[in-house]
Amino acid sequence: MSESLNQLYTYLQFPFVRYALIVGVLIALCSSLLGVTLVLKRFSFIGDGLSHVAFGAMAVAAVVGLTNDMPLVLIVTTVSAILLLRTGTNAKIKGDAAVAMISVGALAIGYLLMNVFSKSANVSGDVCTTLFGSTSILTLNKTKVWLCVVISVIVVAVFTIFYNKVFALTFDENFAKATGTKAGVYNLIIAIIIAAVIVLAMNLVGSLLISALVIFPALSAMRVFKTFRSVTICSAIVSVICALAGILISIVASTPVGSTIVLVDIIVFFGFFLVGSIKTRGAK
């Protein structure tokens, strides 16, 4: 035990380990705050959907021969995130179906383009990149850490300021609109910060992990707590603790970071599930 603690202490001397901890915790915090709304609005899989859009954009960039595809990918994914999220409850195609449509469509078109036009045929490699992140969380540099810190601070601030609007709009958008809330403006603001978090996290930690970070803490908290505020706070705490634990365990046990965090999230979810069912049984 003390040996692994020693080992951990040694590892924490390395800047890249500290960077990974900072970025992991911040992304976990942001995505869990937004996760409650996303899960309730049936957008749980938006991270996966957007990663496929990113892949489609990379394919297009490769075909037209762009050497630096990053700006194109960023713009395309952000715009599709905003388009998906902006419409709110009155969309003709509901959240999950819209995400599925965009994700499958982009994947198919991207793969087709790659196959027909590709010179470098590393298709599976590119797919892997979008799923697990273009840079591993352990190879972050200082600039990316700062970018992550700045965006996280903005996201937490915006979320706190608009918390009551987010609740009103998520619970009953038509009532909010009917009684004078400017739903279009707020939906757009929320969509932009969600897009920012997801696109950022997708690049840093990969879409597999971002989906897990969006879904698990929110669902865990919803097993036990019954009010919006307590669910939001609980899921933020759960998410941060799981990310921290996951990264530390992965360093000591030298397991893949993303998968370890997800595993911790799954275990915690079952813990909450048990507590939740004991609580409801106790109430009866």
Next chain:
Amino acid sequence: MSLIQCKDLSLGYDGHEIVKNLSFSVNSGDYLCIVGENGSGKTTLMKTVLGLNPLISGEIKFGDGLKKNEIGYLPQQTPVQRDFPASVFEIVLSGFCGGMGINPFYSRQQKAEAVCNIEKMGISNLKNRCYRELSGGQQQRVLLARALCATKKLILLDEPVSGLDSKATAEMYSIVKRLNSEDGITVIMISHDISAAVSYASHILHIGTSCLFCTKEDYIKNQTTVFPEVTGNE
């Protein structure tokens, strides 16, 4: 100047007309009941007045300094997801959301008022309960309390008694009546219950193939001659 004035309204969806040539006005302190068959366009009218549905043609004017964010609304259906975590208090408080503009947080006074509205609905014991675990009638009261938070002037109720038992229905009617007579809130209510409409309302708007807007007294006089089908099942 009346609170709401509607002239030659034509209502519908995607350019398809459902109600046309509808004119009526509501003055402060009125209690207007909207009646009509299923699918005649009552909910559509209410949504159009609230700006949730585009108007095909005609004009809706708000008078007496009535602002868009001073209207309370109780929808016919509130499709809440099975797993939505929200307490009664949080929902009632969210009624203030439209009225406070860009101000991010609810004031202490608003919180006190929300508690007061919860008391008015007789559901103080449910204040911290989870909304989705309440019965239909209890949920209806929560949503009415929320609507009260949104307004001091005008409240629009879309079939507030659907799904309530006869005791709760009578209670709901008397609550709404008190809001109108004691708190001076103007009420526009959709109802299928003609006898209740006639006994509580001050004005009646009948929507159908032909629309009729008149005071309750005229409506009673006209009822048998103009709308025999309405009185048929009384």
